[in-house]
Amino acid sequence: MALRIGQRELDRLTILDVRGKLAGEAGEALAQRIEDLIAVGRTRVILNLREVSFIDSAALGELLSKHSALRDAGGQLKLLHLTDRVWDLMVTTKLELVFETFRSEAEAIRSLRSGAGPD
Amino acid sequence: MSSQAAATDVRVLLLESDAEHAARVSILLEQAAAPAFGSAEVVSVPEARAALAELDGGRYDVVLLGLSSAVARSGAGFDVIQQLDRMAPVVVLSALDDEDVAVRAVQRGAQDYLVKDRLTPDLLARSMRYARERHRLLAEQTRRLEHELKIAAFVQQSFLPSRMPVAPGHDIGAHLHASGQVGGDFYDFIELGGDRVALALGDASGKGIPGAILMAETQGVLRAEAAGCATPLELVRTLNRALLHDRSQDRFVTLFYGVLEVPTGEFTFVNAGHPRAVLQDGGTESALKSTGPPLRLFTDAAWEERTVRLRAGARLVVYSDGVTEAQDADERFFDLEGVRAVMAEHPDCPAAELARHICHAAERFERGNPDPGDDKTVVVIRAREP
Numbered sequence: 055m056a057l058r059i060g061q062r063e064l065d066r067l068t069i070l071d072v073r074g075k076l077a078g079e080a081g082e083a084l085a086q087r088i089e090d091l092i093a094v095g096r097t098r099v100i101l102n103l104r105e106v107s108f109i110d111s112a113a114l115g116e117l118l119s120k121h122s123a124l125r126d127a128g129g130q131l132k133l134l135h136l137t138d139r140v141w142d143l144m145v146t147t148k149l150e151l152v153f154e155t156f157r158s159e160a161e162a163i164r165s166l167r168s169g170a171g172p173d
Numbered sequence: 174m175s176s177q178a179a180a181t182d183v184r185v186l187l188l189e190s191d192a193e194h195a196a197r198v199s200i201l202l203e204q205a206a207a208p209a210f211g212s213a214e215v216v217s218v219p220e221a222r223a224a225l226a227e228l229d230g231g232r233y234d235v236v237l238l239g240l241s242s243a244v245a246r247s248g249a250g251f252d253v254i255q256q257l258d259r260m261a262p263v264v265v266l267s268a269l270d271d272e273d274v275a276v277r278a279v280q281r282g283a284q285d286y287l288v289k290d291r292l293t294p295d296l297l298a299r300s301m302r303y304a305r306e307r308h309r310l311l312a313e314q315t316r317r318l319e320h321e322l323k324i325a326a327f328v329q330q331s332f333l334p335s336r337m338p339v340a341p342g343h344d345i346g347a348h349l350h351a352s353g354q355v356g357g358d359f360y361d362f363i364e365l366g367g368d369r370v371a372l373a374l375g376d377a378s379g380k381g382i383p384g385a386i387l388m389a390e391t392q393g394v395l396r397a398e399a400a401g402c403a404t405p406l407e408l409v410r411t412l413n414r415a416l417l418h419d420r421s422q423d424r425f426v427t428l429f430y431g432v433l434e435v436p437t438g439e440f441t442f443v444n445a446g447h448p449r450a451v452l453q454d455g456g457t458e459s460a461l462k463s464t465g466p467p468l469r470l471f472t473d474a475a476w477e478e479r480t481v482r483l484r485a486g487a488r489l490v491v492y493s494d495g496v497t498e499a500q501d502a503d504e505r506f507f508d509l510e511g512v513r514a515v516m517a518e519h520p521d522c523p524a525a526e527l528a529r530h531i532c533h534a535a536e537r538f539e540r541g542n543p544d545p546g547d548d549k550t551v552v553v554i555r556a557r558e559p
Contacts, residue, residue, distance in 0.1 A: 078544070108500075108506075111379075111425070111427065114378065139506075146462070147463070148463065148474070149466065
C-alpha cells in the first residue's frame with residue numbers, strides 16, 4: 055500500500071497524518087516531507103501514526119535523523135497514536151526513550167506549544 | 174547540422190496508429206536520413222503488441238512512438254514506453270504540446286518528446302542520434318552496475334562462516350535468504366577458545382549498498398574484537414564505539430550476540446535492539462528480549478547482559494525481523510506465531526534444516542505480496558540429549 059500523508063496546520067504547528075506502511079521508499083518520502091517543512095520554518099511537527107501498520111528499520115533511521123534535524127532547527131517531533139506493532143518496535147529498540155509519544159492529540163499539541171522554546 | 178554525415182544505416186520502428194501521420198513521418202525520415210545516416214529502413218506498425226513482437230525479432234536502432242493528443246493527455250500510452258525502452262531507445266512524437274506531459278514521458282523512459290506539428294528532418298535526425306547514444310551509454314552503465322552488484326553479493330556471501338563451529342553436545346545451524354543482491358543481514362560464529370563459542374546475528378538498517386557496507390563494517394569489527402572481550406557486554410560496547418566514528422544518525426545495527434559455554438550449556442547474551450529470540454525447553458518457552466538499543470545510535474547506552482541455560486533438548490532460535498515481518502497479500506504478518514508453527518512442525522529436525530524451514534516458510538508466506546520483502550536470517554542452536 056502506498057504511503058499517504060495528510061497535512062494539517064494549527065498556527066505554527068504541523069500535524070502529519072500518515073497512512074500506510076513506513077517501509078522502503080515510503081520512509082524516504084516522509085523524511086522528505088519533514089525536510090520540506092524545515093525548509094519553510096515549520097519545525098514543530100506531530101506525526102499521527104494511527105494508520106501506520108508497520109515501520110521498518112530504514113524508516114526508523116529516517117525518523118531518528120529527522121527528529122535530530124527538527125531539534126537542530128529549534129523545533130520538535132512528537133509521535134501520536136502508535137499502533138501496537140509500532141509501539142513494540144519502539145520498546146525493542148528502546149527508542150521510546152528518544153521519541154516522545156502520545157495517545158491523545160490534545161496532549162501532543164499542548165506539549166508542543168509549551169515546550170518548543172522561543173521562535 | 175547534418176554536415177558530417179555518419180555512414181551507418183539505421184533501422185527505425187515507427188509505432189503510429191494514424192496512417193496519415195505514419196506516412197508523413199516516413200517522408201521526414203527519408204529526408205533526414207540521406208544526410209544524417211546514409212539510409213534508413215523504416216518498419217511501420219499500428220499498435221504496441223506488433224511493435225514489441227517486431228523488436229523481439231530484430232534489432233532496431235530507435236523506436237518512434239506516435240501519440241495522439243488524447244492518448245498523450247491521459248498518460249495511457251506511457252506504459253508501453255518502459256516496455257519498448259528495454260529493447261531500443263524511444264522517441265515520442267506527440268500531437269500534444271504540453272511540457273508536463275513531455276516530462277512524464279521522459280520519466281517513463283522516453284529519450285525525447287517531439288511535437289508532431291513542429292517536426293523537421295534535422296530535428297528528427299538529431300533527436301534520433303542523441304537517443305541512440307544516450308540509450309547505449311545507459312545500457313552500458315546498467316550492465317556495469319549489475320556486474321559490480323554481483324561481485325558485491327559474492328563478496329558478501331564470503332563473509333558468512335564457511336563451517337559451523339565445533340561445540341560438542343550442540344547442533345548449530347544457520348540460514349540466510351537475501352531479498353536483493355546485497356543486503357544488511359549477517360550471522361557469524363566465532364570459536365573463542367576455552368570451550369566458548371560466540372553467536373552473532375545482526376541487521377544493518379537500510380537496504381542495498383549502504384546497508385551492505387554497514388553490515389560488512391560491523392562484522393569486520395566483531396570478528397576482530399570478539400576474542401579479546403571477556404563478556405558479550407564488553408563486545409557490544411566496543412563494537413558500538415567503533416561504529417560510532419561517523420555520526421550520521423540515520424543508520425544503525427540491531428545485534429543479537431551471545432556466548433555459549435559449551436560444557437555447561439550456559440548462554441550469556443546481549444540483545445541490542447534486535448527482535449526477541451525464542452528458547453524452547455520441553456514445554457516452556459522464554460523470550461530473549463531486547464536488553465538495550467541498537468548499535469551506532471548512542472555513545473553510552475545501558476545494555477544489559479542476561480544468562481540462560483540450554484538444557485538437553487532445548488532449542489534456541491534467533492532471527493532477523495525480515496522473518497517475523499514477512500507480510501502476505503492481505504498484509505498479515507508472519508510473526509512469532511509463524512516461527513513457532515514451523516518449530517512445532519519439525520520437533521526433531523537438525524538445526525540447519527530448521528533454520529532453512531523457517532526462512533522458506535516466511536518467504537512462501539509473503540509470496541503474494543507485491544512489495545519486496547526483507548532479508549531473512551535464522552540461527553538455531555539445539556542442545557542434544559545426552
